[in-house]
Amino acid sequence: MKVVLKALGELLDNSVLEAAAGPAGPGEVLVAIEAAxxxxxxxxLASGNYGYQVQVPFDLGTEGIGWVTQVGEAVDPALHGRRVLILPNYEQGTWADQVVVKAANVVPIPDGGDPLQLAMVGTNPLTAHLALTKFVDLKPGDWIGQNLGNSAVGQYVTALAKHAGLKILSVVRRPEAAEGLESDVVLVDGDDLSGRIRSALGTDRFELVLDGAGDSTVGALAQWAAFGGTVVSYSSVTGLAPAVGLGDHIYQQLQLRGLWIPNWLEQAPRSEIEETYGELAQLTVDGVLRARVAATYPVAEFAKAVQHSRQPDRSGKVLLRP
Ligand SMILES: NC(=O)c1ccc[n+]([C@@H]2O[C@H](COP(=O)([O-])OP(=O)(O)OC[C@H]3O[C@@H](n4cnc5c(N)ncnc54)[C@H](OP(=O)(O)O)[C@@H]3O)[C@@H](O)[C@H]2O)c1
Structure with a gap:
């Protein structure tokens, strides 16, 4: 069974269940999905309003893990029986009980460890890792500022930052979202956010600001960036461009950079991709990286799962299990 998008638009109106594909052809592996x-x-992606244009019918589900149950011709037989992470490069759908994948699109991961946590390694921990390592040469004690502090990306940024000895200030948009977050400072958006950020930093400044919101919170954070500091935008949940003050941008010479993981997946050497995911998977097995899980659903109940994932007050990620 797999979930297939039949037409661009609202995912829930345009998706159906179909029989899953198989067997593995030349250069391919068959993966029994564990969690997605x-x-x-x-x-x-389903809406058609994204940086990657899908062609329908399109197998849905961008990330997940599973076990290789069959290898096709010209594939390393050692992959058979391995637990693998499927690269989130939109070339296959993980909302399925099994999927045929190009062998180049899987990376072996440890056999042990919570499948739900490992199923979330492909996208958000990678985003957090790239945001923290590809733009600024950070040293222990440096400050990072971010909005979307309670998002999965935000929680992984916090975990990786703490692991590297960095200090992190996170902004969230509602008080309940602040509960349990492990950032050094958590502020709820609202009156005088900029003044509260300044009080928390004292004379320190952010070396790096991460923006997933595009709203005024990034402007408030950027005001307290170091001269020549960097603002990295990885999403805009508001649909707005990052609202960085013109004076901060020009007089403080802030650098505005963008991050999109499909670019890295396309450009990074295979060895770096394997090494990076290997490290992130191990940190997950070791419990350093964790994201909250709100619920799991069987693949056949994908519509309920998608609806749950869209609830603004949900407490974590929603996953599918076969
Ligand atoms: N550039 C890349 O390669 C890349 C990679 C991974 C993810 N992303 C993007 O990063 C974003 C976060 O992903 P995720 O999986 O971590 O998300 P998530 O766990 O589902 O969290 C969503 C976050 O967005 C906040 N939010 C939603 N609508 C908002 C609004 N109108 N104004 C302010 N905040 C709002 C939520 O706040 P509440 O909890 O208060 O609702 C929550 O903090 C998504 O847009 C995703 O597409 C980009």
Whole structure:
């Protein structure tokens, strides 16, 4: 069984269940899916309003993990029986009980560890890792500022930052979202956010600001960036361009950079991709990286799962399990 998008538009109106594909052809592997995440990108891809244009019919589900149950011709037989992460490059759908994947699109991961946590490694931990390592040469003690502090990306940023000895200030948009977050400072958006950020930092400044919202919170954070500091935008949940003050941009010479993981997946050497996912998977097995899980649903109930994933007060990620 797999979930297939038949036409661009609202995912829930245009998706159906079909029989899963198989067997593995030359250069391919068959993967028995263990768990697959529902991410905001799945609905964005379905809408047709995203940086990657899907062709319908399109197998839905951008990330997940599973076990290789069959290898096709010209594939390393050692992959048979391995637990693998499926690269979130939109070339296959993980909302399925099994999927045929190009062998180049899987990366072996440890056999042990919570399948739900490992199923979330493909996208958000990678985003957090790239945001923290590809733009600024950060040193222990440096400050990072971010909005979307309670999002999965935000929680992984916090975990990786703490692991590297960095200090992190996170902004969230509602008080309940602040509960349990492990950032050094958590502020709820609202009156005088900029003044509260300044009080928390004292004379320190952010070396890096991460923006997933595009709203005024990024402007408030950017005001307290170091001269020549960097603002990295990885999403805009408001649909707005990052609202960085013109004076901060020009007089403080802030650098505005963008991050989109499909670019890295396309451009990074295979060895770096395997090494990076290997490290992120191990940090997940070790419990350093964790995201909250709100619920799991069987693949046949994908519509309920998608609806749940869209509830604004949900407490974590929603995943599908076969
Ligand atoms: N550039 C890349 O390669 C890349 C990679 C991964 C993810 N992303 C993007 O990063 C974003 C976060 O992904 P995720 O999986 O971490 O999301 P998530 O766990 O589902 O969290 C969504 C976050 O967005 C906040 N939010 C939603 N609508 C908002 C609005 N109108 N104004 C302010 N905040 C709002 C939510 O706040 P509440 O909890 O208060 O609702 C929550 O903090 C998504 O847009 C995703 O597409 C980009």
């Amino acid at each position: 995440t529902i991410n905001p990108v799945d609905s964005m």
